[in-house]
Amino acid sequence: MEDYKEYFPKSKKVYFDHATKSLPPSVSLINLKPSRNYNHSFSEIARSNQKLYLSIKSKLSQITGLNKDNIALLPNRNIALNLIFHSLKLNGQNTVITSISEDTSIITPMIKLFDISFFEKSDSEYTDIDILIYSCIDNITGQIKSFDKKNKDQIKIIDASFNLLTYNVKKHNADIIIAELSIDALSPLPLCMIFIGEAYAKLQNPFPSDGNIQSYNKNRYIFHNDISSMELGLIDYNVLHAFEKALDFSLQIGMKNIFDYKSSISKYLQSKLSHISNLSVLIFPHLQNDILSHLSIQVSNAHDINLLLDEISNIEVRSGELCSQIGISHYGLDNLIRISWHLSTSKNDIDYLIDELIRIFEILN
Amino acid sequence: MEDYKEYFPKSKKVYFDHATKSLPPSVSLINLKPSRNYNHSFSEIARSNQKLYLSIKSKLSQITGLNKDNIALLPNRNIALNLIFHSLKLNGQNTVITSISEDTSIITPMIKLFDISFFEKSDSEYTDIDILIYSCIDNITGQIKSFDKKNKDQIKIIDASFNLLTYNVKKHNADIIIAELSIDALSPLPLCMIFIGEAYAKLQNPFPSDGNIQSYNKNRYIFHNDISSMELGLIDYNVLHAFEKALDFSLQIGMKNIFDYKSSISKYLQSKLSHISNLSVLIFPHLQNDILSHLSIQVSNAHDINLLLDEISNIEVRSGELCSQIGISHYGLDNLIRISWHLSTSKNDIDYLIDELIRIFEILN
Incomplete structure (x- = not known):
């Protein structure tokens, strides 16, 4: 070949130009059409979406090596990053650094919340920080960046990358990953994955929604406390359906x-x-x-x-x-x-x- | 006829059963298909979505009598209500009441945030409250509810209704409206409108995203401070396109x-x-x-x-x-x-x- x-x-x-154009395989584009029967009720749509979510998470897990139970799907990176800030209860008191060549859509939510600092080359001087947010693949040079976490266990590392499949996430020490899926993962339309590592997995439930209810009785609602509580409302079925075909394609290659x-x-x-x-x-x-x-x-x-x-x-x-x-x-x-x-x-x-x-x-x- | x-x-x-089944007119369903050329880049998609947003807001304004500049579009009511709570900086200190027959998807976000009280018939006894959140059309009986705001100007009224077109919003005193558009407004897929009245219009920018940037220079980003800052990320083009046809239909009738x-x-x-x-x-x-x-x-x-x-x-x-x-x-x-x-x-x-x-x-x- x-x-x-x-x-x-x-x-x-x-x-x-991967930043403004998704290049999905034909098999995915062919499936980007309303395949749902519009006589279905919302609850039927919700149920079939739920199946697709689970299947997609399982395939993303195969591709990345990440635990499928720690993966959530969201419409875009801005909503994802904002929800994570909200969930971790980050505020102006936290010391945050990010890389100088970072993507605007990652920097923007931070600008309103923090006095952020930028790191350039050496990471050794940063000790007194809480959170590092950066894309592991440099937005300008394309090179893989890394941050030496040695003796800095208190630092949460959030990788808000445009890329997903080009690096082995195990080599790399992010606690939380936010990945746009329309570039490397070949989704034909914008779609976002978040991964929350074990250390922070129980911090979520950032925004309660009716989909988060596990059970209730007269006086009390009990909410899911898993990653699905990050998933507020439905992502369009056609996008998910076409994206699954793109994942199948990657797994086949x-x-x-x-x-x-x-x-x-x-x-x-x-x-x-x-x-x-x-x-x-x-x-x-x-x-x-x-x-x-x-x-x-x-x-x-x-x-x-x-x-x-x-x-x-x-x-x-x-x-x-x-x-x-x-x-x-x-x-x-x-x-x-x-x-x-x-x-x-x-x-x-x-x-x-x-x-x-x-x-x-x-x-x- | x-x-x-x-x-x-x-x-x-x-x-x-309007709660689980949207019943859009044929002209809307016909248009619910990928009409976008998928060779378009994301920025082209964003621009055409932007045009659709403006056109839809203008038509929603014609239908409701609400100012189009105070209308934003969001994927669903849960995201909308959470964003408004976040934007108004509501927290456990606020006194909140809601109606006893309220919809779960409205109550759920509140349960995590507030000790809420429920009002039943008489609203006169409620004086010492900050926020009233309810659907102006009773979820059980279908009757139009109202709350007498006389001498209670400090109360913010949030109408989180399933309905939009069946009541004249001018008769009714909501400061903020959250309306699902797939019922009365005939959207073929879930879609949400929020309206923020003049008194609160400048409170938003709840979640910064790169779409919120108005301008920037080396040291400073300036954000939009209008309702569009509520609109985080794209809603699927096909949904918007089909919804606009449904609005045209309503306006024509x-x-x-x-x-x-x-x-x-x-x-x-x-x-x-x-x-x-x-x-x-x-x-x-x-x-x-x-x-x-x-x-x-x-x-x-x-x-x-x-x-x-x-x-x-x-x-x-x-x-x-x-x-x-x-x-x-x-x-x-x-x-x-x-x-x-x-x-x-x-x-x-x-x-x-x-x-x-x-x-x-x-x-x-």
Whole structure:
């Protein structure tokens, strides 16, 4: 097998922008249609949704190695992060740090709640903190970040990542994980997973809802005290149904194969980029065994190049602030292009991107 | 025009249970399919959702007379009510009352937060309270409830109603309204509207999310301080699209016509029920000009009758605790059948229901 193109829908465009475009396999898109009988009552819908939730959690568990009983599904990362803050009773008294290149949608809920500090390279100086929130895959460079928790057991680590399948979560020491599922996990529409580790599993029930009631009698309601109490209201059945097909697809390809393929694409792209002679590469990770999902290059006129790639070449990349306004402005990086790839990316796509980049550099010079 | 049947999909069943079955017009169901081009990026989806939000708010404003700028859309009533509690910074110190026949999904979030009291008939004795939360249409009897706010300006009234279109919100003094849109407003899938009156309009921004950012610079993020800050994350485009068609339908029929038609159905049903000689009617509102959406009758073996109506007659009604466990148990009402109706209900449907009820009473006696 050369690549996985045949499993993805044909498209006029070549996408190297995972942050704004989900690239689900065809088998998932085909299932993204109302398959429910609309004569069903809400309770029937709720029951079939419940089955899907359980099946999806079990498959997410197979893929990540995380305990399925500690996984909840929510509509998006903002609701998830806010619920976790609420559940952990975090407030302005807590010392919080986050990484300088963090994604805006992660930083935003914190800005209102905390005086946050940013860590850059060394993590050893941070001792007197309660919570660290960051995406384990750097939003700008694509490199895997880690935080040395040694002798810092009191710190809760929340990984609010865009990525899920490209790293082995066991290698990594998050207590709580918030993962958008439309990127690595191939959901065709936004969907979010939260994982709450054993140490914090009993802290939830952040927002009571009628779905949380386990039993009641005349004077007393008893609530579930498991992760399902995080799941407020229904997520659309069609999204869940289509997402399950995407999970089946990933399980069928096999996680090791996905990892190896993305790693080979990563190396191929880095090697190709290193041969462009007049490319001023500022953020450019060294070739390494660790898998990358994306990388950024610094060029002059990033925005013009982005537009020309789109209009002339039908290629989508990302330029601008990469949803990392604080990091971008801190480092003075105003001319970045971010390139991301997935199983749907082929070596032919990379060849085409490199050819078109060179062509556009020539037009602009 | 005799009735509005032609605008609704044909169904094997006759539904008299609005709490578990949405009955949208055909024009809405037809539009409940993925109409979005899935080659669109998330930002394109977000932009088209944004347009739909504005259009829907404007139409909800036409229908309710509420200011469109004070309306927000959320996935469900539990998220909405929790967000409002959070936004108003309500806690265990607040004195809260609610009605005895309240819906469980409204009571549940309160149970965890407050020592709540229940009001029954007279509201004059309540002076030392902060918040009153109730559905303006009684969950058991279907009658319109009101609370006399005279000289009690400090009380915030939150109407957490299942109903929206059957009452004129101007007659009624809620400061905040939470309305499920799948019943009266004919949304084919669960969807929720919140309205926050002028007095509290600036209290929101309960949960910051990246969609709330108005502008930022290096050191500071400025957030929207309007109702849109309540809208965390996207509601599925297809649901919104189909709901807008349902609103267009209601506007086309005209609110006065809808009101008059439902009122005539209500009177017709009450008159028919009053002629069943051996029906022990305990909860049975007197004929009145106020519109009813549903009413409850007390029968022996409510659950058996419910099952027989379903199996023999293809009629769905609701029996059991009607999601009002506290009121039902307080009043000792254990054999209720609740009958609800809408524009999709015809006088023929009522005739059929009455005939089948009589037939089943005869079978059981």
